[in-house]
Amino acid sequence: MDKKVYIGLGSNMGNKSENIAKAIDFVACIEGVNIKKVSSLYLTAPWGRTDQDDFINQVIEIETDLSALNLLYCLQDIEIKLGRHRDGKWGPRIIDLDILIYGEETSLLEELQVPHPYLLERLFVLIPLAEINSEMELPDGSKIREVLSRERALTEGNDIIKL
């Protein structure tokens, strides 16, 4: 198990926390994946497209020997098993499993961009990431705590509630 990987989970349809819990159970069953850390759940205002229900978000740290693409395919299988169907860009979803960071690797494939392209702008990802690894250095070399305080200063900061 060599690569340290962060996965963001989100849901804003149905029983949101149950969807996330089920997704984590499925992740735990993937061969070649060990879950190392799990953040709290956060209730978060919708980002990017605001005409939809609030999300519940969570971040997990795993170790894996799967390639980034194989991991992506396993996560997509889990999304389908939990009933996700095609949703528009940033639209409502039963479950979303995004690879945020995959070791030191960069991927710019159409189907997989890592580090996640919006990582530095999304408090609903940065806050749970900082909870499980407060010393983390982000892929651009910045410190998560510094990015977080900068981003928090730009927003009201009260649209993310730790559950």
Ligand code: PH2
């Ligand atoms: N996911 C999106 C779009 N907007 N907003 C929040 N708060 N949480 C999400 O997980 C989220 C979002 C597309 O994946």
Ligand code: MG
């Ligand atoms: Mg997403």
Ligand code: MG
């Ligand atoms: Mg996704």
